[in-house]
Structures are given as structure tokens and as C-alpha cells.
Amino acid sequence: MSRMETILSLKNLQKTFTARRKGKTYKIHAVNDISLDVRRGETLGIVGETGCGKTTVGRTIIRLTTADSGVAELNGNDIFTSDRQQMRKLRLKVRMVFQDPYASLNPRRTIGDSVGETGDIHGVFDSRRDREERIARTLEQVGLDASFANRFPHQLSGGQRQRVGIARALLPTPDLIIADEPVSALDVSIQAQVLNLLADLKDEMGLTMVFISHDLGVVAQISDRVAVMYMGNMVELADGPGLFANPQHPYTQLLIASVPLINPNKRVSGGIEKGEPPSRFADVSGCAFHDRCPLATDLCRTTRPELRKNGIGRKVACHHA
Numbered sequence: 037m038s039r040m041e042t043i044l045s046l047k048n049l050q051k052t053f054t055a056r057r058k059g060k061t062y063k064i065h066a067v068n069d070i071s072l073d074v075r076r077g078e079t080l081g082i083v084g085e086t087g088c089g090k091t092t093v094g095r096t097i098i099r100l101t102t103a104d105s106g107v108a109e110l111n112g113n114d115i116f117t118s119d120r121q122q123m124r125k126l127r128l129k130v131r132m133v134f135q136d137p138y139a140s141l142n143p144r145r146t147i148g149d150s151v152g153e154t155g156d157i158h159g160v161f162d163s164r165r166d167r168e169e170r171i172a173r174t175l176e177q178v179g180l181d182a183s184f185a186n187r188f189p190h191q192l193s194g195g196q197r198q199r200v201g202i203a204r205a206l207l208p209t210p211d212l213i214i215a216d217e218p219v220s221a222l223d224v225s226i227q228a229q230v231l232n233l234l235a236d237l238k239d240e241m242g243l244t245m246v247f248i249s250h251d252l253g254v255v256a257q258i259s260d261r262v263a264v265m266y267m268g269n270m271v272e273l274a275d276g277p278g279l280f281a282n283p284q285h286p287y288t289q290l291l292i293a294s295v296p297l298i299n300p301n302k303r304v305s306g307g308i309e310k311g312e313p314p315s316r317f318a319d320v321s322g323c324a325f326h327d328r329c330p331l332a333t334d335l336c337r338t339t340r341p342e343l344r345k346n347g348i349g350r351k352v353a354c355h356h357a
């Protein structure tokens with residue numbers, strides 16, 4: 037396995053929504069010029085406060101949302117220019133796990149039929165028996181007894197349903213899983229079990245995953261690398277341990293300081309005001325974080341900082357880090 041083999045490559049991804057509010061039309065820069073590579077076998081975390089654009093990044097990759105501009109490549113193949121046939125294949129190779137497994141499971145279908153659905157659509161099963169065996173094996177992979185195939189969603193607990201959500205994404209074997217807040221709806225103790233399952237699957241199957249969450253504590257547990265987003269921008273990209281031990285962007289520092297799991301003494305260093313992100317309806321010039329940032333200067337108010345390597349080799353979008 038080549039450690040640096042790129043599966044997914046995003047270049048200068050942009051998505052703007054228009055929203056109307058009080059009779060006026062506003063532009064929301066949901067995703068603002070994001071470039072990112074995902075390497076085979078890694079879990080890449082995307083973290084940031086609600087509304088920062090995490091889900092929009094995930095949805096543009098599989099074209100549930102159409103990007104305004106930019107390039108997305110899966111194994112070197114351009115996603116955004118793919119035709120219907122190529123998109124069919126892509127949907128087999130890139131699979132989503134959603135926050136609410138209940139909403140994504142058909143209540144009238146057995147668990148087995150839900151897990152086999154994508155395989156059925158794409159005609160991947162050789163026989164009835166092959167189908168049954170692969171569904172059973174996939175259920176066991178996610179820690180469920182094969183007999184779950186005959187049950188219905190309402191007979192399962194939240195954690196079991198999310199295991200089914202993961203099983204659905206695993207059959208047939210995907211190149212990439214995009215998990216959008218996969219544990220956010222679960223109790224903390226169940227969260228840990230599902231995170232452990234994902235970590236085991238990564239080790240056993242070499243699974244590649246984009247793991248989206250607003251919860252830095254959760255992202256810290258599972259990610260090899262982490263992209264931190266703020267108001268549509270990627271402000272820092274680092275390997276997990278490096279990010280938490282030595283956050284470079286003032287926003288990352290603020291996020292980490294506010295997570296007791298990572299920072300037990302919970303002190304906010306450098307006098308950063310917690311505050312709130314500015315309204316997504318306001319046009320922010322310069323650095324999107326400038327009005328919450330203790331380091332902000334005139335430059336930050338006028339000029340958007342690019343994501344680039346700083347003095348210690350960290351990718352960070354800040355004029356002063």
C-alpha cells in the first residue's frame with residue numbers, strides 16, 4: 037500500500053448559495069476555494085462550527101450539490117464532468133453514511149434488503165445465495181448477527197441502526213466513505229462503540245474515509261489528518277496529533293480550548309474571545325475570522341489569507357501564524 041496514493045482530490049472548490057431574507061437577496065459562500073487531497077487508507081476529518089460548509093463539501097463530491105467551480109477527482113477521474121454512466125460507477129465507489137440512520141432506512145424494508153440495495157441496483161450479486169452470504173458477512177463486519185437481515189429498522193436501537201448505515205456503505209466495497217456526522221445523533225457511550233467500529237474497519241479493510249463532524253473531540257479520536265473549516269474556508273490542515281498538540285490558527289486554538297476532552301484545564305489561551313461567527317448573510321472582507329481574533333490587524337480586515345505552509349511546515353490560512 038502506497039502511503040501517499042491520492043484517492044480524492046479537490047481543487048479550488050466553490051459553492052455559493054443565494055438566500056432571501058427580509059426582501060433582500062444574500063450570497064452565502066458555503067464553500068470558499070477549498071483544495072484537499074484524501075489519501076488511500078486514511079481518515080480525514082473535517083471539523084468546524086455549524087454552518088461552516090462541511091456538509092456542502094461532502095455533497096458536492098458526489099454531486100448531490102453542484103459546485104460553482106473547482107475540480108474534484110476520484111482516482112484521477114474528473115467527477116464534475118462525468119456522464120450518467122460514469123456517475124453510476126462513482127456512486128458505487130463513493131458511499132455516504134448519514135447522521136440519522138433512521139431517516140435513511142426504509143421502514144418497510146428488511147435490514148438485509150437495505151444492506152443489499154446498492155448491490156441489487158448495480159447487479160453485483162452472482163446468485164441469491166451469493167447475495168445472502170455477502171449481506172450476512174457485511175452485517176457481521178459491523179458487529180451485528182447475520183439474523184439481523186430479517187429484522188426491520190424499528191426493531192433496532194440507534195447504535196444498531198447506525199451499524200446498518202455503515203453496512204450499507206460497505207457493500208459493495210467502496211473506495212471512499214463520506215461519513216457526515218455519523219455519531220452525532222447517538223448517546224456518548226454508543227458514539228464510542230461506533231467510532232471503534234469505524235477504526236477497526238479502517239485497520240481491517242484499509243478503508244478510506246472523510247469524517248465530517250462539528251465535534252472536535254470525536255474528530256480527534258478517529259482522524260489521521262484534520263481539516264478545520266471556518267465560514268466556508270479551510271483555515272488549517274494538519275495531522276491529528278500535530279493539530280491538537282500545537283494548533284496554529286487562532287480559530288483552531290479556540291476550538292481546542294473549548295473541548296474539555298482534549299484540554300482538561302479548559303483555559304482559552306491568548307485572550308481569544310469565544311464569541312459567535314459573523315452572520316452568513318454579511319459580506320466579510322479579508323480574513324473571515326478577523327472580528328473574533330486577538331491577532332487581527334488591518335491586513336486581516338482587508339486581505340484574505342491563503343492556506344500555505346508556515347514556519348513549522350503546517351498548512352494554515354493566517355497572516356500571523
Ligand SMILES: Nc1ncnc2c1ncn2[C@@H]1O[C@H](COP(=O)(O)OP(=O)(O)OP(=O)(O)O)[C@@H](O)[C@H]1O
Nearest residue numbers: 053055064066085086087088089090091092250316
Ligand atoms: N440548499 C441550500 N440553500 C441555501 N443555503 C444553504 C443550502 N445548503 C446549505 N446552505 C448554507 O450554506 C452554509 C453551509 O451549510 P452546511 O450545511 O454545508 O454547513 P455544515 O458545516 O454542514 O453545518 P452543520 O454542522 O450544521 O451540519 C450554511 O450557511 C447553510 O445555511
Ligand SMILES: [Mg+2]
Nearest residue numbers: 090091092216
Ligand atoms: Mg452538516
